[in-house]
Amino acid sequence: MRIGLAFRAFFKAMFDAQAAERMALALDGQSPAPAITQSATEPTAEKPAAPAPAKPTGQNPAITLLATLQRDARLIDLIHENLDQYQDAQVGAAARPCLKQCRQSLDRMLKITRLVDAAENDSIEVPGDTSPARYRWIGEGASSQATNAKLVHAGWQATTTDLPKWSGATADENVIAPAQITL
Incomplete structure (x- = not known):
């Protein structure tokens, strides 16, 4: 059908x-506007054109998130840096404040918590009607029919979503960070 x-x-x-x-x-x-039927004796009036549906404007939430992480922690700068020229200790020293600030930003915008409240390697009860988005069976012998399992990773979930509102121009929707210039 x-x-x-x-x-x-x-x-x-x-x-x-x-x-x-x-x-x-x-x-x-x-x-849609209701169809209007006209008799043959009525003069035909021109129908006003229906307004074109407005294209939703606004920044994609993924771009908003990246822009915030770049502004707060310069995450994209760190990711795109050629790290081969630095010693491991230098990379770690540069990454530590970036990662701390990323965590603060994510906690502020998404309130990230553990999906399962148990320690790794603990035995947990898996509901029979569980979603594969919540529990993923891994390893040999993994069975989606089992009800008890060993927790390998607790997973993460966002308990709230509070992304900054974007008010820029449509042409700038994909800008993550502006170019910085000086005289």
């Missing part, structure tokens, strides 16, 4: 501009 409907909708949209416009409005969650 749905495949047949999808084919009908596809071909109707390909060859009927008005139908395509109505489908686009319906898919965007807007109600």
